[in-house]
Amino acid sequence: MTELAIRGLSKRFGDVAAVDGFELRIGDHELISLLGPSGCGKTTTLRCIAGFESPTAGRILFDDRDVVGLPPERRNIGMVFQNYALFPHMTVRQNLAFGLEMRGVSKGEIGQRIARVLETVQLGDLGERYPRQLSGGQQQRIALARAMVVEPSILLLDEPLANLDAKLREEMRFFVRSLQKRVGITTVYVTHDQAEAMVISDRIVVMFDGRIHQVGAPDEIYSRPVSREVANFIGLSNFVDGRVLGAGDNGEFRLETQVGTLRCAYSETLAEGREVALIVRPEAIVLSGAAPADSAGSAGNAIAGRVSERYFLGNITGYRIACADGLVLQVQDDPWAGFGVGDEVWCTFDAAHAWIIPD
């Protein structure tokens, strides 16, 4: 199997830097997602890896072999496109055979490998159909099979689930994930859907404006975002601006904010007096009717407020809590919590469930 290393990759279109200084090592068997809003350079990065764009600067190494000068057909990649790009004038079998024929595989072996891959994607009896006779989900799986049957060194997927309806998309996430794990192929997956990236990836690369903001495992990206953009793009966030008062015990910092002193976990060192933002996720906040006994003590933070909105989402109930000094906190609580609009509440959260973004 193959390791993929991207060193200082940049791609400019005229004056616009689509990708700027992209650095990444992708290990064998690993599935990496490039996640970001449209225009963030994730697709351009993928197309550079595939060989459809030639980078302005930087190197792309497949197992220490620089492929930048090679055309796509000599990189031994497998690629899945957003619109599937199945050849409309060929049957499923001919589509799957195409890449094998290009590699000079014998007729007999082509037959065997197609049968095996059709089995893998659970579409064994559709070989003689034309793509237009298949549903979107089936086309998607054939596209995946066509990319995998050639046993590529790297699998590249460009928003492969974006054209499917919501229900099917969720099923296919798990299908792609388990297939990739079973085959153990190094994979780069481009998506703008944060939930998809969370489910599917070993690591997520979050990109904005052509630059990498953060690389990390899904839980790390979610609970310890490095910037406001990352925090906003992935899930809902509450930000409370503040100033560092000093370090507390066990890796905590005390912050002076508009709603009093708050405590927060953080792994780096922070100078006293520095302006920062505290971020806390809506589901990390617990509502209670009475002030917690030790609001000033130990690990807890507590902010007083009044419920200004309440909305029922089935599995959870969402609230907007108006606090002092114009601060509004979004809170998600279990659906049985019985607070109504206008109730005075306390928003409490553990210091370990909050995080600091140094602006």
Added chain:
Amino acid sequence: MTDEAPREAHGTAPAGGGRLRRRAGRVGYLGIVVLVYVYLLTPLVIVVLASVNAGEFLTFPPEGFSLRWYVSFFESEAFMGSLFFSLRLAFFATIVSTALGVAVALYVVRFAGRWRERLRLFILLPLLLPEILTAIALLFFYYNAEAFFRAMGFDLGSGVFRNSVLGLLIGHVLITLPFVFLGISASLYNFDRSLEEAARSLGASRLTTFRRVTLPIIKPGIIAGALLAFIISFDLFNISLLLKGIGIATLPIQLFDYVRWEFDPTAAAVATVSIVITVIAILITEKLVGLRSLRF
């Protein structure tokens, strides 16, 4: 009668007057369409009927049924010669303009960038200008080109372009190229480039990708364009008249010459044969790619 009401009226319960007006509008519209078809098809029908006239002159209605004018057509050396010349000329014009058309359309659609619209217009010019103007311009060009080569000391004999089949072929290619170009560029505009990228990612070179993916998918556009080129070249008159060499005659020219002096139904028989050839070309296309691909 109510079941003939237009479907849009269903459920809206329109006033009687409105429905009546809509009906009248529909009938009127249908009437106009019928008139257009009558206008287009009547001459064809009359020609076909006149060709089986037993009488001596090109008259309508025909005086009895006879195929003698077809016999006279097929026995005429001049007509048969020009028929086969026209078929050959149309065949080669089609081959050349289709090959050129594929290359030109690929360039204009894929690579021309900001020059695309200007180039498109340029290629379509022979379609937009009066044919006779194109013919005169081409004749001028041939004349000057030959004068230039003679001045350079080449011996051109009776002429390379003027009075030659080559000159005529170039003229026919010029006129038919826009049709081929339209057909092929339409199918290229609708072409999904990711299909080519998929082929490349699977290990196909540019050439193999073109041969195995691009070409089969744009084939209907190519065949539709080639068909139109053939029919148009076969019927071309003005440009042939100006560019043909002495002793060369295409079928339309031969026909023109004939009806200047004779007025018997042979002319109608020739016209009918032309119609049949055109219909055959259309039927072949229908068989190969379906007439849908003729929609640009």
